[in-house]
Amino acid sequence: DAAIRSAAMTTLLTTARLRGEREVRASLVGLAAPGQGRRTVLDCRNSTFLPMCSLARSEDGPASPDRSVNQAFDGLGSTRQFYQDVLQRNSIDDRGMRLDAYVHRGVRYNNAFWNGQVMVFGDGDGVVFTDFTASLDVIAHELTHGVTEHTAGLDYHNQSGALNESMSDVMGVLVKQWSLRQTADQADWLIGADIFTPGIGADALRSLKAPGQAYDNDLLGKDPQPAHMRDYVELPDTEEGDNGGVHINSGIPNKAFYVTALEIGGYAWEVAGRIWYESLRASTATTEFQEFADTTFVKAGELYGIDSAEQKAVQTGWDGVGITV
Ligand code: ASN
Ligand code: ZN
Numbered sequence: 001d002a003a004i005r006s007a008a009m010t011t012l013l014t015t016a017r018l019r020g021e022r023e024v025r026a027s028l029v030g031l032a033a034p035g036q037g038r039r040t041v042l043d044c045r046n047s048t049f050l051p052m053c054s055l056a057r058s059e060d061g062p063a064s065p066d067r068s069v070n071q072a073f074d075g076l077g078s079t080r081q082f083y084q085d086v087l088q089r090n091s092i093d094d095r096g097m098r099l100d101a102y103v104h105r106g107v108r109y110n111n112a113f114w115n116g117q118v119m120v121f122g123d124g125d126g127v128v129f130t131d132f133t134a135s136l137d138v139i140a141h142e143l144t145h146g147v148t149e150h151t152a153g154l155d156y157h158n159q160s161g162a163l164n165e166s167m168s169d170v171m172g173v174l175v176k177q178w179s180l181r182q183t184a185d186q187a188d189w190l191i192g193a194d195i196f197t198p199g200i201g202a203d204a205l206r207s208l209k210a211p212g213q214a215y216d217n218d219l220l221g222k223d224p225q226p227a228h229m230r231d232y233v234e235l236p237d238t239e240e241g242d243n244g245g246v247h248i249n250s251g252i253p254n255k256a257f258y259v260t261a262l263e264i265g266g267y268a269w270e271v272a273g274r275i276w277y278e279s280l281r282a283s284t285a286t287t288e289f290q291e292f293a294d295t296t297f298v299k300a301g302e303l304y305g306i307d308s309a310e311q312k313a314v315q316t317g318w319d320g321v322g323i324t325v
C-alpha cells in the first residue's frame, strides 16, 4: 500500500507541469482538484429531456428521500472506488472526471444507458422491469461504457461492439463481486438480477456463467446469447439488429472471462480482471474477438509469466468458446 501510494505521489509530481500548477497544489494539500472525486445525481421526474432534470444529490450533500437517487449515488461511488483501488484508474477518464447519473428518465422506461457523457436510468415499466438503479452491476456496466470510450473506444457494432458490451458486463459483475467480497465460485455472475419484477420468472438480464440461460419464459422468450463461436448470431448492423448483435454475441467473450476466472480461482478482479482491463487499454476501436483474445494471452504472459498458470487459464477460457490463442 505504501509502495503504491509513493508511486502515485511520484507520478503526481512528475506529471505536475502537465496537469497545471493549481490542480497539483490542491492535491498536495489534500483538497479535491476540480472534478476530482465528485458525483452528482439528477432527477428527471419522468422527462426524457436531460436539461429538464434537476440536481437531487451531490458529493457532500445529504442523502435524498428518493431511493433511486441514493442507489445511483452509492453505485457510482462503489464503481469509482473499484476502479481506483483495484485497477488504479482515476474515474472514467483517469483524470478524476465527475460522475453524473440521471434517474427517473422517461415514463416506465425499460433501459439504462451511457450517452457519451453521463449515465441515465429508467424506472422500468413495473411489469417486466423495475428501477434500473437497483442492480450495482447495471450501474457499473453503464459507467464502464465511459471507461471503454476513453480507452480502446471499441466501435459499437458487430464484434468490436460485442467486446464493448462484454467489457461492461465483466466490470459490472466484478464491481458487485468486489463489493460483496465474493470469490469466483461464490458469485452468481448475473447482470441485472435485481431489475426484473419478482413475478417475471427471470434470473437476470444476462449470465456470464451460462449465456443463453438467464431467462426463458412466455413474456420474454429465451435468452438469445450464444456461449460459443459456432453459435455466433449474424444480425444486421441496424438498431433493430442490435448493431450486429452487440448484446447477444457478448455472451461469447463473457463466457471466456468466466471460465478464465474460475480456472484461476479466488477473487476474479485480482488476476482475470487485471488481464482484461490491461487488454482493453491495449485495444483499439476496431479490435475483434480473435485480436482481443490474443491480447489477453500476451498480457497474461507479461503480467504473470510465459506458461504461467494464469496464462494457461486464459487459453482455456478462449478455447472453451472456440477461439484459439
Ligand atoms: N442498457 C444498454 C447498454 O448499456 C443500453 C443500450 O444498448 N444503449 O448496453
Ligand atoms: Zn451496454
Ligand code: CA
Residues within 6 Å of the ligand: 192, 193, 194, 195, 196, 202, 203, 204
Ligand atoms: Ca431476479
